[in-house]
Amino acid sequence: MTGPEEVRNTPFYGNVGPLLNEVLHAVDRLLETDEPTTIDLAGLPFGPGELEHLEATLGTGELSCKLDALGTSRIRETAYPGVWWLEHRNPHDEVVGRYIEITRTPEILSSQEADITAGRARLEDQLTT
């Protein structure tokens, strides 16, 4: 994993450092008020290699999930607990969204009411046929 010294001395364009500070502030908010934050990476400027540098800097934590819905999504906790990296792909395996979520659990991991209801109906059907 990239160390703090390397982050400060990034060989890139200077767009990663401010974002990591934003993540730090969001972690503070989560700890102090339990308020989650989502950072949409699509609207931020990154030079060649900077996004990869950001991802490598945040690293990989204990939990990693794959979601198969309208294409694959990968959701993993970074090396910093409470900081999640989400990458959504479409059915053609093209990236359609990248987010950093600072939260205890990303909402998309929770089973949804409508899906639970539909699943229950399927289970009931199976039991009665």
Place this chain on the structure above:
Amino acid sequence: MKKRPTVGEVLQAKGVSRRGFLKYCATTASILALPPSMIPRIAAAIESARRPSVIWLSFQECTGCTESLTRSASPTVEGLIFDAISLDYHHTLQAASGDQAEAARHAAMEENHGSYLVLVDGSIPLGNPGYSTIAGISNLDMLKETVEGAAAVVAIGSCAAFGGIPGADPNPTGAVAVDELVTDKPVINVPGCPPIPMVMTAVLTQFLTFGQLPELDKHGRPLAFYGQTIHDRCYRRPFYEQGKFAETFDDEGAKAGWCLYKLGCKGPITYNACATAKWNSGTSFPIEGGHPCLGCSEPAFWDKGGFYNPLSTGKFDSGTKLAGAAAAGVAMGVVAAAAGRRRQDKFTREG
């Protein structure tokens, strides 16, 4: 009017889970440049939104805008066509041709009178109706006939939005922009040569999601995508601040990725989203490839001096080269377009 299924119904019929739907809404928020906190509202709106009928007209154009649209990854063009909109007429993409194609256009206009969207790429020649025709109909006549029952018109690409390359000096066909002719409907300009695919789909998605058109700038462009300059969001901006510039295309500064301002970059005065939305599924954009921004989403970009002249030479802002084309008819068109924009403002405000 035929009752169209809602987007929620279409996705449900395709077996898309609620979780998948939330993912769809998250990417929708992203392309609309809305904060993630808007996702629940987007989800509620999309679930009940009915797929609008869309008629796409191609006039004096190179098909580059359609090529760009078909490279849209979020949503994909087929996803957009099958899930979100009903694309009822498009020369290049539709299977029907000749009389059948024209019948499809008329059927869509009748069935959805007052609620359909018209997308136009290409400028309209006023010099001679024969310069550009479809099924024997002049571009001007087809535009007038088709927009009559439209809810709004979207001018796709710099040719439709500003006259573009067909309208460049000496403008041999008398090409004009859509909003110089359509003055009684809201017109949204989505310029670029071509426009970013995501921006085109986002305008449609905004209409679909909220049933209203986006907030526009003085050139009729959606502020969500044209609200900041390329320079504002350029990853090379830190070099501009430090005074580090490439002086030639092969010097050490160019190799180090320094600012391209001195090589003619029009990023500081060009409003577009290339620097963050990027191209080819977010791969890169011209500046990332080492080439200055040409300013293609600005009016008359083709006639504003050399692409490689720095802005500091003042040529880009010179109006002298445009003077020859400033005929009385064009001036009247500008007045009409301004009046149209006032209506757009009202439409946008009232939502």
